[in-house]
Structure formats: C-alpha cells, structure tokens
Amino acid sequence: MKTAIRLAAATALCASSLACIGADVLIKVKGDGSGSVEKSLTMNPATLAEMGGAKGGKDPMKLTDQELLSGPFNPEVLKAEAARMGEGVTFVSATPIREKDKLGVKAVFAFKDVNTLKVNQKPMAEAAPSGKASPEDDLKFALARQGGHAVLTLKSKPMDLKSGAARKPKETPAPGMDAMAKGMMDMIKPMLKGLRITIAVEVDGTVVKTNSQYAAGNRVTYLDLDMSALLADEKALAAFEDVEGSVEQQKAALSKVKGMKVHLEPEMVVEFKPN
DSSP states (O other): OHHHHHHHHHHHHHTSGGGGOEEEEEEEEOTTSOEEEEEEEEEOHHHHHHTTOSGGGOOGGGOOHHHHSSGGGOHHHHHHHHHHTOTTOEEEEEEEEEETTEEEEEEEEEESOGGGOEEESSTTGGGSTTOOOOGGGEEEEEEEEETTEEEEEEEOSOOOOSOHHHHSOOOOOOTTHHHHHHHHHHHHGGGGTTOEEEEEEEESEEEEEESOSOEETTEEEEEEEEHHHHHTOHHHHHHHHTOOSOHHHHHHHHTTSTTEEEOOSSEEEEEEEEO
8 A cells, every 4th residue: 555655646746747857956055154055956858848848849958048947947936036045045047957868957046144044845845836835844054163163053844754644554455456556656657767856065164073874075965865766666665664763763774765865853963174
C-alpha cells in the first residue's frame, strides 16, 4: 500500500506543470552577513513540451530567450519573491539555462544581512495556483561571531518525512493494486527524469564545524532530492519508511537511501573561518 501512497503523491505533484520543475537553491553567506541567493528552476525539454511550455509544438531547444523566460520561468514572478525574502533583499538578475537535459532560468538575489533572510523550502510556492508561500515553510538564519569565527544557524520547522498514512498499521493491498501502481509509476517516471530539488549553504571561508552529515568543502547541504535515483531505490525507501525512533536512527536509515539527503534536526549549524 505504501507504493500506492507514493504513487498518489507523485501523481498529484505532476498533475501541475509546476511540480515537474527542478529547483537548485544556493545561499551564499559572507563573514559580514551579506551574500546572495541563487535560485535555478529547470525542466527537462520533453516534459516542458508536454506541459505546453513550448507553444505551437515548437522544439523546446529552439525557444528564444523571451519564449523560455515565460510561463513557469517568468522573471516577473521571481522578482516578486524579493519582497518576502526579507528586509534589504533585492532582485539582481534572471538568465536562461540551456543544457542538454534541462531548460529553465537562474535568478540571483542579493541580501545585506542574513539575519533577516527568509528562504522558503518550497521553491515554487510563489508560482503555485494559490500564489502564496506559507511562513511555516520558511528557512530562517542567524549569524553570530565566536572569536575569529562566524557561526551560521539555519532554522526550520521540524522535518517530518513520513506521512500519517505511512504510520498507520500495515494493510493488505487490494488485489491488483501493486501491479496497477507500478504501471502508473512507470508512466510517470519519464516526466520526473532529471528532477532534482536542492537547498544548500555555501560560506565564504573554511568550514570548521557543522552538525550536518552532508558537508563538502565550503558547501553544506540542507536538502537534496533526486527523483530519478529515489524512484530507482524503492527497497531502501520502503525500509526508511518502516523506521521509527530517534533522529539518529532515522539518519542511519536515510543514509542508505540513494537520492535523498535531508537535514532532520530543526537547526543546521555551520561554524566557519571567514576569508
């Protein structure tokens, strides 16, 4: 039944063109608290065509910059985000992304003080039908000095990766349900090809210490969901869903799931020596 639940979630997501958009959000922070937010939104060309992003049946790879920067990649929608990202946040630029397997836009925002910055965990919230991002999904930041180091804290609501349905007692699937779910999932997978959502922090300096298990160089990852890898690792994902208990136990189970990296604690702390 869990397979059917995951299928339903994926189907609901892909029912909207917004759902098959990948997002890469990188928050760059300097020692003085200033920095930038780089937000890239992309879609694989085939899905863009199916979703009507290429009007008149035009080959998505032949879209002009003006045609590409419309619909879900409209810079005007991105510009409006600056106001809700915090005091002193300004929109800098929006440039097309043209790669073999993805098309989209890269938006850059600048901020003066990371202490007033708010970044929503749902990158496409402002472009959703409701047009509103919930404050509950905001990531907030605090920067403090500690000797010659800077300590950056990313704060979020407690992460719950397991739906209420997954916590219910196991049920026996209806006859043929798993087969039907698998067939529908196979149909959806092409639409999710290349879909990835990441949120990471990159500090201008050397990371001294962090409570994250996903640090590489001066970059620390808060969230990384690679749908292609995730859907190809059903057994590990199912095993993770069965884990109950402490955050440490969930971390251990999560480490075995390819395509999913999530910081589970409500605070992610990065201590670094500024350049």
